[in-house]
Amino acid sequence: MTNRRLCVVGTAAAAFCTALVLAMLLAPAAATRPLDELSELVAPMLAATACVVAGRRKGGRARTAWYLIAAGAAARGAGQGAWCWLDLVLHQGNPFPSIADAGFAAAVPLLLAGLLTMPFWPAGPAAKLRVVSDGLLVAGGILLLSWHTVLTPVLASPVDSALSQGLSLAYPIGDVIVVTVLAMMWSRASSSSRTPILLITAGALLIAVSDTGSAYAHARGSFGSGNLVDIGWVAGHLVLGLAALCAFGRREGPRQVLPPTPLSAVVPYLPLPVVIALAVREWLSDGVISPFTLLIGLALFVLVLLRQGLAVRENVRLVRLLASNESELSHRAEHDPLTDLNNRGSFIHLVDEWLSDPASDRICAVMFVDLDDFKHINDSLGHAMGDEAIVAVGERLRSCMRSHDLVARLGGDEFAVFLTRLPNVNQLVTIAERLIETLNEPFQSADMHASVCGTIGIAIAEPGDDAAELLRRADIAMYAAKARGKGMFGIFEPSMHVAMYAPLERRADLERAVEAGEFALHFQPVVDVPTRAIVGVEALIRWEHPLLGMVGPLDFIDDLEKAALMIRVGAWVLNEACGQAVRLRGITGDDLFVSVNVSSSQMLDSGFVAVVSDALAGSGLPAEALVVELTESVSVGESEVVGLRLCQLRSMGVRVAIDDFGSGYSSFTYLRRLRVDILKIDKSFMDDLLAGGSGAALVEGMIGLGNSLGLLTIGEGVEEGAQHAALVRLGCSMAQGYLHARPMPMDQIAERCLVRTPAAAEIAAAR
Ligand code: C2E
Ligand code: MG
Ligand code: MG
Numbered sequence: 001m002t003n004r005r006l007c008v009v010g011t012a013a014a015a016f017c018t019a020l021v022l023a024m025l026l027a028p029a030a031a032t033r034p035l036d037e038l039s040e041l042v043a044p045m046l047a048a049t050a051c052v053v054a055g056r057r058k059g060g061r062a063r064t065a066w067y068l069i070a071a072g073a074a075a076r077g078a079g080q081g082a083w084c085w086l087d088l089v090l091h092q093g094n095p096f097p098s099i100a101d102a103g104f105a106a107a108v109p110l111l112l113a114g115l116l117t118m119p120f121w122p123a124g125p126a127a128k129l130r131v132v133s134d135g136l137l138v139a140g141g142i143l144l145l146s147w148h149t150v151l152t153p154v155l156a157s158p159v160d161s162a163l164s165q166g167l168s169l170a171y172p173i174g175d176v177i178v179v180t181v182l183a184m185m186w187s188r189a190s191s192s193s194r195t196p197i198l199l200i201t202a203g204a205l206l207i208a209v210s211d212t213g214s215a216y217a218h219a220r221g222s223f224g225s226g227n228l229v230d231i232g233w234v235a236g237h238l239v240l241g242l243a244a245l246c247a248f249g250r251r252e253g254p255r256q257v258l259p260p261t262p263l264s265a266v267v268p269y270l271p272l273p274v275v276i277a278l279a280v281r282e283w284l285s286d287g288v289i290s291p292f293t294l295l296i297g298l299a300l301f302v303l304v305l306l307r308q309g310l311a312v313r314e315n316v317r318l319v320r321l322l323a324s325n326e327s328e329l330s331h332r333a334e335h336d337p338l339t340d341l342n343n344r345g346s347f348i349h350l351v352d353e354w355l356s357d358p359a360s361d362r363i364c365a366v367m368f369v370d371l372d373d374f375k376h377i378n379d380s381l382g383h384a385m386g387d388e389a390i391v392a393v394g395e396r397l398r399s400c401m402r403s404h405d406l407v408a409r410l411g412g413d414e415f416a417v418f419l420t421r422l423p424n425v426n427q428l429v430t431i432a433e434r435l436i437e438t439l440n441e442p443f444q445s446a447d448m449h450a451s452v453c454g455t456i457g458i459a460i461a462e463p464g465d466d467a468a469e470l471l472r473r474a475d476i477a478m479y480a481a482k483a484r485g486k487g488m489f490g491i492f493e494p495s496m497h498v499a500m501y502a503p504l505e506r507r508a509d510l511e512r513a514v515e516a517g518e519f520a521l522h523f524q525p526v527v528d529v530p531t532r533a534i535v536g537v538e539a540l541i542r543w544e545h546p547l548l549g550m551v552g553p554l555d556f557i558d559d560l561e562k563a564a565l566m567i568r569v570g571a572w573v574l575n576e577a578c579g580q581a582v583r584l585r586g587i588t589g590d591d592l593f594v595s596v597n598v599s600s601s602q603m604l605d606s607g608f609v610a611v612v613s614d615a616l617a618g619s620g621l622p623a624e625a626l627v628v629e630l631t632e633s634v635s636v637g638e639s640e641v642v643g644l645r646l647c648q649l650r651s652m653g654v655r656v657a658i659d660d661f662g663s664g665y666s667s668f669t670y671l672r673r674l675r676v677d678i679l680k681i682d683k684s685f686m687d688d689l690l691a692g693g694s695g696a697a698l699v700e701g702m703i704g705l706g707n708s709l710g711l712l713t714i715g716e717g718v719e720e721g722a723q724h725a726a727l728v729r730l731g732c733s734m735a736q737g738y739l740h741a742r743p744m745p746m747d748q749i750a751e752r753c754l755v756r757t758p759a760a761a762e763i764a765a766a767r
Pocket of ligand 2: 538597629659
């Protein structure tokens with residue numbers, strides 16, 4: 001219900017009550033009596049209707065609760081109906097007790113039942129009983145206090161029967177219990193539910209005022225309807241109806257039981273000092289304690305005992321729950337949820353515990369089990385089946401092992417077994433073979449037919465080992481076994497460590513070298529065959545290793561490729577070579593070219609052409625002065641991409657050479673597919689050149705091929721003068737080799753260029 005509507009309804013109820021009060025004050029009692037009695041009938045019925053409406057909007061316990069409260073209000077209304085019938089129709093006055101009291105008396109338990117059904121209370125009958133006993137304790141205390149302060153003096157001069165007095169007192173007592181329960185509800189309810197509870201409490205208090213007033217009037221013999229105090233019944237029920245209207249618009253959130261506050265834990269015990277104080281007061285003034293005080297005191301004492309008993313029971317239950325939660329939590333922390341095997345953490349912990357125990361002197365070992373190609377099972381059968389297979393593998397591992405062996409799932413498709421008390425190392429071999437055999441058996445289940453195999457690495461514990469070290473060694477042994485094939489096992493040997501870690505260490509070394517800029521370029525001159533004049537240089541990379549000294553490219557180019565550093569280093573080579581070539585050309589004044597070796601990964605890199613053009617632009621080297629050397633390591637299958645790149649380079653003006661031509665099997669395929677400018681005839685042919693046989697004929701054929709395709713030719717690896725002379729005779733364009741110069745730093749090349757051969761000087765002068 002909206003706040004606006006609530007305001008309207010609240011204002012109407014307040015106006016009605018005010019009008020009633022005014023009528024009762026101003027008009028004679030006889031005239032207002034029917035109005036009073038009828039309004040006491042109408043107000044509870046209105047409240048009951050509102051509660052039913054509120055209940056229909058709710059579900060579960062809240063609905064039942066509102067229906068019970070509605071029943072309580074309706075019972076009150078029914079009682080009042082009987083009252084009106086007796087008084088207004090049968091003119092029997094206001095007999096007390098009468099049939100009407102059946103309805104009135106039923107109202108309080110029904111209201112209480114409704115309140116206790118509300119979803120604010122802790123679940124379980126014991127907890128509810130504790131709440132009720134708390135309510136009774138507080139109510140008992142209040143009752144005793146009011147007995148001593150207000151009621152005893154009045155009841156001292158009884159004018160009515162004991163039954164009617166007792167009954168008239170029962171209503172305020174009931175009200176006290178209701179208000180107590182409401183106060184406890186308020187302390188437990190979430191803030192959003194507090195408004196309806198406050199309104200119900202206000203209604204209950206108004207009713208309590210009327211109930212107390214009428215009990216007082218009874219005691220004094222002045223009871224009769226039409227009293228001003230009766231207004232509380234009307235107003236109280238109207239406010240109750242308002243509470244229902246206020247609650248019906250609210251959607252209940254998830255049930256929220258708030259923990260009791262320290263105050264709510266202490267409140268139930270407060271009546272005890274009150275009882276003791278009142279008893280002492282009676283004893284001191286009269287020398288005896290009245291039966292009523294004793295009775296209430298005893299009742300409160302029993303209630304406290306009951307409450308304590310319930311609290312102890314609850315505590316025992318909570319402690320048990322906590323203990324079972326704790327063991328469940330620690331099990332979860334130590335086990336893999338899928339297979340229920342020990343997890344990595346607990347495996348390491350238990351193995352460490354065993355290894356550190358001086359009593360465990362027998363042979364023990366760790367087996368590292370890795371499933372082969374498990375990814376395929378996940379990919380082809382789905383992850384659910386993959387999980388099923390993992391569980392089955394876990395069960396098989398368990399079944400293969402002795403009861404005292406520790407089996408764990410390290411994660412993914414990796415398992416580990418810790419074997420202890422082994423009689424000898426041979427036993428390990430037997431167990432590993434049995435394990436592989438068991439793992440290899442195909443999985444047959446209702447929805448799965450699959451087979452997995454596993455590879456096992458074994459590490460035998462040595463003195464001083466810990467679990468992490470054992471696992472690491474077993475892991476290395478597993479990788480070494482995997483390298484031999486699937487479904488194998490291997491026992492760790494130190495050589496495995498070297499084989500596995502050497503590449504890793506090399507990689508780290510190279511990464512460091514790239515960062516530290518430990519690479520340098522040497523240049524080998526390329527000479528014109530007829531004149532022996534230097535016409536160009538080939539850039540050749542060197543690694544100036546801080547410990548190993550100068551390292552040649554054949555010892556690290558492959559590692560650079562594997563470490564995915566080649567593209568980065570290759571770009572550096574291009575920039576450096578172009579820059580140094582520009583310097584050389586500046587010193588010599590000659591149009592020398594520079595050749596740069598390019599690996600296949602560079603060629604296949606989409607950014608390669610941009611790297612080349614940046615190097616040219618950055619150095620100012622003309623594109624025609626750059627030669628890109630390509631070896632046959634680029635596979636023919638990739639030649640489409642390479643062909644495209646070469647096309648782009650050649651359209652920029654860059655020339656392309658095929659390095660080590662003739663050394664591979666695909667030399668001629670290359671020539672057919674790729675458009676190039678220079679053939680560099682491999683050194684092996686130079687070696688054969690003077691040996692007689694087919695050597696010279698092959699070189700002649702290659703030079704002839706180059707000439708007929710309009711390509712320049714370079715003879716590589718020329719070491720002897722006779723080889724050079726043969727190249728002159730065969731018409732080779734250029735030559736390169738130790739005969740002319742070894743690879744050297746650029747400064748030395750510049751010096752060499754300036755010292756021209758006589759033939760070269762002649763040609764230079766003629767230009
Ligand atoms: P390559 O491109 O065929 O270079 C010629 C190699 O033969 C060089 O070896 C050179 O020192 C050597 N050489 C030259 N003349 C003679 C000779 O008369 N006798 C003998 N025995 N050898 C001679 P290097 O510098 O060790 O280079 C080896 C290979 O490394 C090169 O062969 C090239 O394929 C590669 N390489 C060198 N630098 C780079 C580079 O920056 N990037 C790439 N990707 N590869 C490079
Ligand atoms: Mg080369
Ligand atoms: Mg070569």
